[in-house]
Amino acid sequence: MSRRRMLGFSGASLLVGAAAGAGLDRVASADTGDAGTAAAVPFYGAHQAGIATAVQDRLHFAAFDVTTGDRGKLVRMLKDWTEAAADMTAGRAIGEGAIPKVGVAPPDDTGEALGLPASRLTLTIGFGPTLFEKDGADRFGIKAKRPAALVDLPHFSGENLDPDRSGGDICVQACADDPQVAVHAIRNLARIGMGVVGVRWSQLGFGKTSSTTPDAQTPRNLFGFKDGTDNIGTSDTALLDEHVWAGKGDGSDWMAGGSYLVARRIRMHIETWDRTSLREQEDVFGRTKAEGAPVGEKKERDKPVLARMKPDAHVRLAHPDSNGGARILRRGYSFTDGSDGLGRLEAGLFFIAFQRDPRTGFIKIQESLASDAMNEYIQHVGSGIFACPPGVKKGGYWGETLFA
Amino acid sequence: MSRRRMLGFSGASLLVGAAAGAGLDRVASADTGDAGTAAAVPFYGAHQAGIATAVQDRLHFAAFDVTTGDRGKLVRMLKDWTEAAADMTAGRAIGEGAIPKVGVAPPDDTGEALGLPASRLTLTIGFGPTLFEKDGADRFGIKAKRPAALVDLPHFSGENLDPDRSGGDICVQACADDPQVAVHAIRNLARIGMGVVGVRWSQLGFGKTSSTTPDAQTPRNLFGFKDGTDNIGTSDTALLDEHVWAGKGDGSDWMAGGSYLVARRIRMHIETWDRTSLREQEDVFGRTKAEGAPVGEKKERDKPVLARMKPDAHVRLAHPDSNGGARILRRGYSFTDGSDGLGRLEAGLFFIAFQRDPRTGFIKIQESLASDAMNEYIQHVGSGIFACPPGVKKGGYWGETLFA
Numbered sequence: 001m002s003r004r005r006m007l008g009f010s011g012a013s014l015l016v017g018a019a020a021g022a023g024l025d026r027v028a029s030a031d032t033g034d035a036g037t038a039a040a041v042p043f044y045g046a047h048q049a050g051i052a053t054a055v056q057d058r059l060h061f062a063a064f065d066v067t068t069g070d071r072g073k074l075v076r077m078l079k080d081w082t083e084a085a086a087d088m089t090a091g092r093a094i095g096e097g098a099i100p101k102v103g104v105a106p107p108d109d110t111g112e113a114l115g116l117p118a119s120r121l122t123l124t125i126g127f128g129p130t131l132f133e134k135d136g137a138d139r140f141g142i143k144a145k146r147p148a149a150l151v152d153l154p155h156f157s158g159e160n161l162d163p164d165r166s167g168g169d170i171c172v173q174a175c176a177d178d179p180q181v182a183v184h185a186i187r188n189l190a191r192i193g194m195g196v197v198g199v200r201w202s203q204l205g206f207g208k209t210s211s212t213t214p215d216a217q218t219p220r221n222l223f224g225f226k227d228g229t230d231n232i233g234t235s236d237t238a239l240l241d242e243h244v245w246a247g248k249g250d251g252s253d254w255m256a257g258g259s260y261l262v263a264r265r266i267r268m269h270i271e272t273w274d275r276t277s278l279r280e281q282e283d284v285f286g287r288t289k290a291e292g293a294p295v296g297e298k299k300e301r302d303k304p305v306l307a308r309m310k311p312d313a314h315v316r317l318a319h320p321d322s323n324g325g326a327r328i329l330r331r332g333y334s335f336t337d338g339s340d341g342l343g344r345l346e347a348g349l350f351f352i353a354f355q356r357d358p359r360t361g362f363i364k365i366q367e368s369l370a371s372d373a374m375n376e377y378i379q380h381v382g383s384g385i386f387a388c389p390p391g392v393k394k395g396g397y398w399g400e401t402l403f404a
Numbered sequence: 405m406s407r408r409r410m411l412g413f414s415g416a417s418l419l420v421g422a423a424a425g426a427g428l429d430r431v432a433s434a435d436t437g438d439a440g441t442a443a444a445v446p447f448y449g450a451h452q453a454g455i456a457t458a459v460q461d462r463l464h465f466a467a468f469d470v471t472t473g474d475r476g477k478l479v480r481m482l483k484d485w486t487e488a489a490a491d492m493t494a495g496r497a498i499g500e501g502a503i504p505k506v507g508v509a510p511p512d513d514t515g516e517a518l519g520l521p522a523s524r525l526t527l528t529i530g531f532g533p534t535l536f537e538k539d540g541a542d543r544f545g546i547k548a549k550r551p552a553a554l555v556d557l558p559h560f561s562g563e564n565l566d567p568d569r570s571g572g573d574i575c576v577q578a579c580a581d582d583p584q585v586a587v588h589a590i591r592n593l594a595r596i597g598m599g600v601v602g603v604r605w606s607q608l609g610f611g612k613t614s615s616t617t618p619d620a621q622t623p624r625n626l627f628g629f630k631d632g633t634d635n636i637g638t639s640d641t642a643l644l645d646e647h648v649w650a651g652k653g654d655g656s657d658w659m660a661g662g663s664y665l666v667a668r669r670i671r672m673h674i675e676t677w678d679r680t681s682l683r684e685q686e687d688v689f690g691r692t693k694a695e696g697a698p699v700g701e702k703k704e705r706d707k708p709v710l711a712r713m714k715p716d717a718h719v720r721l722a723h724p725d726s727n728g729g730a731r732i733l734r735r736g737y738s739f740t741d742g743s744d745g746l747g748r749l750e751a752g753l754f755f756i757a758f759q760r761d762p763r764t765g766f767i768k769i770q771e772s773l774a775s776d777a778m779n780e781y782i783q784h785v786g787s788g789i790f791a792c793p794p795g796v797k798k799g800g801y802w803g804e805t806l807f808a
Contacts, residue, residue, distance in 0.1 A: 058610075060740065062743075065747070067747070098628060098693065098694070099682065099693060099694045100682055103681060103682040103683035103686070104681045104682075104683055105681055105682065106678060106679050106680055106681050106682065107628070107682050107685075107693070109628075110626075110627075110628050110674070110678055111624065111627075111628025111629070111693060112611070112624045112625065112626050112627070112628045112738075113624075114624060114628065114694070115621060115624070164745070179610040179611065180610060180611035180624075180738065183610070183611075183626075183738075183740045183751070186749070187626075187674065187740075187749055187751070190748075190749060191675070191678050194675070197747075198746070198747020198748075199743040199747050199748060199749055200743070200747075201742060201743055202740075202742050202743050202749060203742065204608070204740055204741075204742075206462075206583040206584060206587070207516070207583065207584035207587075217519060220515065220516045220517075220518060220519070220584075221516065222514075222516050222587075222591075223515075223516070224502055224511070224513075224514050224515025224516045224518065225515070270514070270591065271595070271598070274510060274514055274595050275510050276510055277507060277508045277509055277510050278503065278504055278507045278508075278509065278510065278511050279507035279508055281511075282507070289502065289503060289511070289515060290502070290503045290518070334516075334584065334587075336464065336587045336591075336606070336608055337608075337741065337742070338605060338606050338607065338608075338741070339466075339603040339604070339605055339606050341568070342602070343469070343471070343601075343602020343603050343604075344594075344602075344603060345590070345591060345594060345603055345606060347587070347591070
């Protein structure tokens, strides 16, 4: 069953071919080395884009539940998704485009991104624990392939998880420099997936909070602090190989070149924070607010001396030296989702981390953070963990190493 | 009571003066004529900015309830808000800045916009009917000044309004080319207003859906259609005077130079729309999807011939010729707020319209739209109406003509 059939197209429209909407495609830049916000990021490669890619400005993250028990349908959809993702990340409309020659058919592409550049769109897929096994059932014949690293996250002290904002069989992280482009991508994937998946939850984010390009200005989170100063740089191949990419010898060959994604929706109690003195804020972080220098130092890039920070400072507890060398690649975004019914803005950080193994990455660090002074001002309210397979070769599809 | 006292500052921090955070202010462009996305839009003037201002890329709209009965406190807050709005729209941190010299004080400014340019931020205030009169009570001694044009909106066919996303005593529309700048502004106003107002509801928007600059590319809404082709241009003084700005002779002198804002949260049933044929979509709109030309014409800017459209086409029913010449200035934004629990994205249009009189503007047109073919694909789920006072003179404050 092809995507076109899934979308309910008539035979007539099949004759039109992929060129139909070509004149109306989005404007893709051929110069993918360009750091401009309009350029296209290559979709195919050894690793999925959207991990070691310089963080884009906007996020639309969606977790899907698979609503069918039919493995064939699931794989068919993954192939259709791959084709659409390759189109959209290149700045092209999907399938026959937004304007079919035969007007009696619904357009393949919903059209709201027509005329917009590729905007560095990346689409990154991940598979949750429940795709491998749910209530003990081997839903799609892949239970035995569940990586040991794809653990169910343990309970962390202080968290208060909303099940409606947690979990999911499949996730897609859409990042772009234009939110309309990211939203268009998730919407069109959801549309293609109709009858196979439904959106379980989704999250929009803005104001990237984790720098992955050490030479650029470090962005600030909603606590007003620079975030990501000591993050793994997207061009630091050695660190990426050691801490981010799953390896051949890690136990699940199909994941080699992939990575594990942990997402946490972190509500920030900004009203409480805003009543806190500057000194207390800096003590809590372990960095100065203006410059972002480690407490006791002068400059943002100065090496932190942990002993100069308070024992419960965030940076100190999260630092590799406090966690046996553990490092993760953060790609978080701020969010503001209306208000909470108590006259306060519902705001916070949608934290995303990629790592080679969550047991020695996020989990290790998060357990350290049990005594974090920042816990007075934040609460984890949503959660997800996903195995992101390696990149796609031309002609291949998302998850091919798992399903083939 | 000064803003600094409201924020709970110690005497010591008062001595520091406004220069404290100066070195860390945001980067304001002096060239306000520049159409660049980083420039500052002048705050002071005959009209409030954010109405006849070329639409910015992002929106954070907040409706507040006044939680005090004390008129003095309310006016004090409006003065403090005005001062902060003048600072933030110029790209400056508020008050003493984000980094007080005396670290034992909480910073005046929450800091997440440090280092970001002014981003064409505008802040536009409006007063809802309940500010003038609530359950018959004259809360702040302004009941007699309620403009006749500030009606309670009638019930419209098909609407299904959520009271938690409707109404409000005061609204602030924050628009900017960077969402972090818009969110920072609303958050800091909410903070200054603590004890006087609480956030009743708020809405983030992206992808402006109404062009106000006829020479620029017309943006597309989430139905994939160009939106705002025939909107009132922000430089069309004659149309603005006739249809947008309240006049001296309109009955409420304090509103002269102001405008009336109607906000509608419109849920779009995108899944249903996406299954609709291109022909049906174009018939519903009354325009072609690719070019945006009126049905039967060739080019986007061709004059619509209403008789060539279906009788229930959206453009036909909303057109001035179908409504005795009624025109409104639209400044709407798309939104996507997670999912709805049924596997669908919750997406739509946050519609904002400015007009001289809602009775002959939005209400007149919306009543026409009772038979709109588009009603099968949308539903109005939130609503608000606000009287936006005229612009502020240097030394004056938001609402001065109403309260002085």
